[in-house]
Amino acid sequence: MCCEDGLVIVREQQADDYEAIRRVYAEAFRQPRFRPPQNPGSVAPEVALFEALWEMSDIIPQFSFTAFSAGGVVGHVTASQATVATDPVVAVGPIGVLPDHQGAGIGSALMDTVLAAADAADVPLIVLLGAPQYYSRFGFRPAKELGVIAPEPEWGDAFQARPLTAYTESVAGRFQYAPAFSS
């Protein structure tokens, strides 16, 4: 599909990517490092979330990116519509890279690409739920420091936000994910 050996390209998600992206999330979240293992054969919640976001058209295709290597799709990051009080913001997640390709910078390339695309489109804030040890390297910090209130208080510092150029302190208040997150 693409690329000389060893090269990876990142491009905007396209409709034809659906099955390959689903496989990436199924593999990536089969044994995630920071969650207890799930029952063999069960579908990871991140796969179900991706499917629901896609089916309900809550994904923002121009901020969601697919990574390819010579063998096909190796990673993906999902961006979806969200709000802080009445302001539109962008939620990121899930993000996943095939286990054999992890640790090679693909996750970082996907995240850097979302941040750049959202920044260029004057999105004020990106929000996600994840491991602070990983996401702090991209400038994410606990959302509560910015006055952004998590839907679930127990998420604590794992609920993070990354202000972009268009950010102002008026973007504060209760955060709400797209409807697919509660389906």
Ligand SMILES: CC(C)(COP(=O)(O)OP(=O)(O)OC[C@H]1O[C@@H](n2cnc3c(N)ncnc32)[C@H](O)[C@@H]1OP(=O)(O)O)[C@@H](O)C(=O)NCCC(=O)NCCS
């Ligand atoms: C998280 C993920 C997308 C990162 O992609 P990647 O291509 O492996 O990431 P990169 O190569 O850009 O960065 C690797 C670094 O991230 C760290 N890292 C990866 N996952 C991490 C996590 N969940 N928490 C903390 N650190 C993590 C690695 O230890 C490595 O650290 P180093 O640079 O200090 O050596 C990928 O590992 C993945 O799909 N993991 C399984 C699914 C998952 O946990 N998704 C995120 C949920 S929070």
